[in-house]
Amino acid sequence: MKLLRDTWLIFQRHMLLMLRSPLWVVLGVAQPAVYLILFAPLLKPALASVGANTMSDAYKIYVPGMLIALALAGGLYVGFGLLGDLANGVIERSRVTTVSRVALLLGRSLRDVVTVIVQCIIITVLSLPFGVFVNIGSLLLGYAILALCALSSASISYGIAIRVANPSVLGQVVNNIAQPLMLLSGTLLPLALAPLWLRTVADFNPFNWAAKGLRALFIGDTGNPAIWQSIVIAAGLMVVAVIWSARTFSRSVR
Amino acid sequence: MIKIKGLKKVYKSGRGKKATSVEAVKGIDLDVAQGEIFGFLGPNGAGKTTTLRILATLLSASDGEATIAGANLRTEPEAVRRLIGFVAQGGGTTDDVTGREEIVLQARMYGIGKAEAEKRAEAALAAFDLTEYADRKCKTYSGGQRRRVDIAMGVIHQPQVLFLDEPTSGLDPQSRAHMWDEIRRLRAEGMTVFITTHYLDEADALCDRIAIIDHGEIVAEGTPADLKREISGDVVTVVVAEEAERAGELLGKESYSNGVEVREDNELRLNVDAGDSAIPQIMRTLEGAGIKLETIELHRPTLDDVFLTKTGRSLRD
Ligand SMILES: Nc1ncnc2c1ncn2[C@@H]1O[C@H](COP(=O)(O)OP(=O)(O)O)[C@@H](O)[C@H]1O
Ligand SMILES: [Mg+2]
Numbered sequence: 001m002k003l004l005r006d007t008w009l010i011f012q013r014h015m016l017l018m019l020r021s022p023l024w025v026v027l028g029v030a031q032p033a034v035y036l037i038l039f040a041p042l043l044k045p046a047l048a049s050v051g052a053n054t055m056s057d058a059y060k061i062y063v064p065g066m067l068i069a070l071a072l073a074g075g076l077y078v079g080f081g082l083l084g085d086l087a088n089g090v091i092e093r094s095r096v097t098t099v100s101r102v103a104l105l106l107g108r109s110l111r112d113v114v115t116v117i118v119q120c121i122i123i124t125v126l127s128l129p130f131g132v133f134v135n136i137g138s139l140l141l142g143y144a145i146l147a148l149c150a151l152s153s154a155s156i157s158y159g160i161a162i163r164v165a166n167p168s169v170l171g172q173v174v175n176n177i178a179q180p181l182m183l184l185s186g187t188l189l190p191l192a193l194a195p196l197w198l199r200t201v202a203d204f205n206p207f208n209w210a211a212k213g214l215r216a217l218f219i220g221d222t223g224n225p226a227i228w229q230s231i232v233i234a235a236g237l238m239v240v241a242v243i244w245s246a247r248t249f250s251r252s253v254r
Numbered sequence: 255m256i257k258i259k260g261l262k263k264v265y266k267s268g269r270g271k272k273a274t275s276v277e278a279v280k281g282i283d284l285d286v287a288q289g290e291i292f293g294f295l296g297p298n299g300a301g302k303t304t305t306l307r308i309l310a311t312l313l314s315a316s317d318g319e320a321t322i323a324g325a326n327l328r329t330e331p332e333a334v335r336r337l338i339g340f341v342a343q344g345g346g347t348t349d350d351v352t353g354r355e356e357i358v359l360q361a362r363m364y365g366i367g368k369a370e371a372e373k374r375a376e377a378a379l380a381a382f383d384l385t386e387y388a389d390r391k392c393k394t395y396s397g398g399q400r401r402r403v404d405i406a407m408g409v410i411h412q413p414q415v416l417f418l419d420e421p422t423s424g425l426d427p428q429s430r431a432h433m434w435d436e437i438r439r440l441r442a443e444g445m446t447v448f449i450t451t452h453y454l455d456e457a458d459a460l461c462d463r464i465a466i467i468d469h470g471e472i473v474a475e476g477t478p479a480d481l482k483r484e485i486s487g488d489v490v491t492v493v494v495a496e497e498a499e500r501a502g503e504l505l506g507k508e509s510y511s512n513g514v515e516v517r518e519d520n521e522l523r524l525n526v527d528a529g530d531s532a533i534p535q536i537m538r539t540l541e542g543a544g545i546k547l548e549t550i551e552l553h554r555p556t557l558d559d560v561f562l563t564k565t566g567r568s569l570r571d
């Protein structure tokens with residue numbers, strides 16, 4: 001109960017801060033929006049091999065990948081905010097209170113999930129003119145997968161931030177993690193185009209599974225087992241990431 | 255109210271061959287009584303912040319025990335948190351929220367309900383003269399206003415003991431006087447206030463009792479008046495026209511001198527047993543050496559003299 005109450009309290013505070021400088025949310029979608037408009041058309045020939053015959057089909061394969069990339073990257077960079085608050089005394093001032101330590105991290109991570117989902121909604125709306133119509137049930141399920149991914153990547157980022165305790169090191173570590181995860185999740189190009197060994201490696205990347213499930217949902221292939229597999233895998237990753245980061249955090253701050 | 259026994263802190267960093275350890279606090283014992291303003295006076299790096307953060311449950315001690323208002327620091331950190339308030343030297347306000355929002359959040363982090371938190375925030379804002387700025391963002395506040403918000407947050411759960419780390423450092427004289435009044439008001443309400451400072455005048459004027467800390471050890475403890483009385487003898491300040499170094503050497507050799515310190519601007523400070531008989535002797539010594547005397551002055555010892563006597567250095571440097 002206390003954990004829930006405190007998480008809600010911290011979540012509200014971070015939402016308030018986000019609403020006071022909404023520019024960051026918009027800046028976060030600028031790059032995917034540009035990709036959407038400029039690069040996706042180039043993909044139609046490339047995606048033909050995986051069954052994209054029309055422009056709308058190509059977009060239905062491309063957009064889910066981009067949303068997963070958004071959830072992954074958006075989450076992975078949140079650690080800088082935590083380092084900022086550790087440096088400016090906000091965390092210290094919270095730690096002298098009886099507030100739940102886990103809530104301090106969880107409230108913040110949930111704000112990150114909301115940010116990512118808002119960004120995903122913006123991208124979804126922007127892709128409507130390209131014929132990406134998805135039925136509402138599938139779309140909501142897709143957002144759930146994205147939320148799980150965002151919560152995982154945010155937690156991983158916080159965990160690393162606490163371990164390295166230095167913004168420039170954090171930047172390097174995050175870059176080194178984000179690039180392979182991004183490439184190996186077929187977020188920009190489906191891995192169906194990749195050689196077999198690369199696909200085998202990618203099978204160990206939870207974000208790849210999430211991307212597969214999201215694509216099935218967008219295409220309308222609702223019977224595809226990739227959907228439940230992606231939910232189970234993303235949920236599993238989320239649980240592990242949240243527990244790891246919460247323990248790392250509570251141990252470092254007592 | 256606060257009992258500290260053998261408190262120690264060793265910071266360890268690095269691994270293997272590069273491992274270093276800093277012994278920041280070297281086993282201190284202290285007793286702070288209920289309702290007093292207790293001052294922890296010492297130069298930068300003396301271990302004040304480290305001690306305070308340990309007492310505020312933010313840092314674990316390497317060794318030693320402490321109880322605060324009856325709660326054991328090691329075994330009951332939650333209880334300690336409920337009983338104390340802590341304000342870090344740098345504070346902890348966020349730029350983009352208002353003072354009121356900060357104070358309400360702090361109350362709510364202590365588990366206080368929303369309506370009650372808002373009521374207390376209103377009262378705290380009034381008590382700390384912040385009502386006028388309550389709904390402006392913290393980034394628009396002056397240093398003194400920000401510090402008052404920090405302290406209002408620190409006492410919002412009505413703690414019995416308040417720890418303030420250098421509450422007036424960096425404030426202009428007016429805000430500083432204002433802060434002293436706030437701290438005295440809290441004492442008048444029955445709170446025990448433990449402050450750290452490196453300002454001699456603050457320790458002297460504000461604190462009921464002080465402990466002087468240097469290199470992680472307490473070198474003196476008592477009321478400012480007692481400490482000053484303890485150092486036997488007086489201090490004579492001499493300003494010479496030139497050759498301050500040579501004057502210092504000569505005076506140091508004389509039997510009436512218990513130590514000489516040469517300061518900037520040709521100023522010398524001598525510890526002597528009895529100032530009035532030493533003054534003519536000092537004048538004679540200098541005259542004999544052909545060193546021209548500009549001024550000579552006798553003082554009652556200050557806390558700086560206490561520090562000088564105990565550590566051989568001046569706190570002013
Ligand atoms: N996190 C830390 N790691 C290593 N050494 C530290 C750390 N914090 C403080 N120190 C060292 O411990 C000593 C005491 O520091 P501190 O308690 O901050 O002193 P003060 O508050 O009196 O200026 C200093 O030598 C300081 O360099
Ligand atoms: Mg300090």
